[in-house]
Amino acid sequence: MIERPSPNFSKRPPGFDVDLLLFHYTGMESCEAAIERLCDPESKVSAHYVIDEDGTVYSLVPEDATAWHAGVSCWEGKIGMNQRSIGIELVNPGHDHGYRPFPEAQMVAAIELAKGILERHPIPPRQVLAHGDVAPMRRQDPGELFDWKRLADEGIGLWPKKMDVEPIKGAIRDIQVALRTIGYCIPVDGEDTPIYRAMLETFQRHWYPKSVDGKADKGTRTMLAAVSVAVQAAMMAERVAKAD
Ligand SMILES: [Zn+2]
Numbered sequence: 001m002i003e004r005p006s007p008n009f010s011k012r013p014p015g016f017d018v019d020l021l022l023f024h025y026t027g028m029e030s031c032e033a034a035i036e037r038l039c040d041p042e043s044k045v046s047a048h049y050v051i052d053e054d055g056t057v058y059s060l061v062p063e064d065a066t067a068w069h070a071g072v073s074c075w076e077g078k079i080g081m082n083q084r085s086i087g088i089e090l091v092n093p094g095h096d097h098g099y100r101p102f103p104e105a106q107m108v109a110a111i112e113l114a115k116g117i118l119e120r121h122p123i124p125p126r127q128v129l130a131h132g133d134v135a136p137m138r139r140q141d142p143g144e145l146f147d148w149k150r151l152a153d154e155g156i157g158l159w160p161k162k163m164d165v166e167p168i169k170g171a172i173r174d175i176q177v178a179l180r181t182i183g184y185c186i187p188v189d190g191e192d193t194p195i196y197r198a199m200l201e202t203f204q205r206h207w208y209p210k211s212v213d214g215k216a217d218k219g220t221r222t223m224l225a226a227v228s229v230a231v232q233a234a235m236m237a238e239r240v241a242k243a244d
Helices: 031-039 104-120 148-153 172-182 194-207 218-243
Strands: 009-011 020-025 049-051 057-059 065-067 085-090 128-130
Touching: 020 104, 031 049, 049 104, 085 104, 104 148, 128 194, 172 194, 172 218, 194 218
Parallel strands: 020 085, 020 128, 049 085
Antiparallel strands: 009 065, 049 057
């Protein structure tokens, strides 16, 4: 781990639990350019960690401080993800500069880093998320090439175990309800709007990367059902654990 302290952070309120882990990509040509930007006081952006494609991990902001990585964001009806989250930036040129697979060394480093973070903070698996999940109108990162299934197999994040579910049937409203159950901040209005399509596409990038098109095909509807069932089961288990 290499220290590259960024001035772009603020204090977390005392006693405030971090309950969310957000993955990003840098969307820039090089690791060094990304770190420079994340450490530039003018940019007013940062992250806790940057992971280069060769697996080198840079620490920019201590975990007990708030890094400025999420921007305008929303999850489960709550806005502003920075204060409650840890942010990891994966070096990748991103969709605008030649999006490419995340190399093995980078994935291994990300898994190791995330495991440590999950040991230090009470982050439920369903709140290990993509930046795109909490800001779908503005962001796509880390995108459909990021292997969320592999992370979940390593105990990081939620992946449905039960796939023998009925696909979400019916109209747009039913799909919106499923997305909202998972945590997406989506209006349930039954309308085929740009927000609806962006939300569906964001869902696909995370859980159904083989068709990232904002269309509710059968596979997407099945995965939506499976993820929303898994999220509801996870929330139930969390409530039981809290009550004990
Ligand atoms: Zn991001």
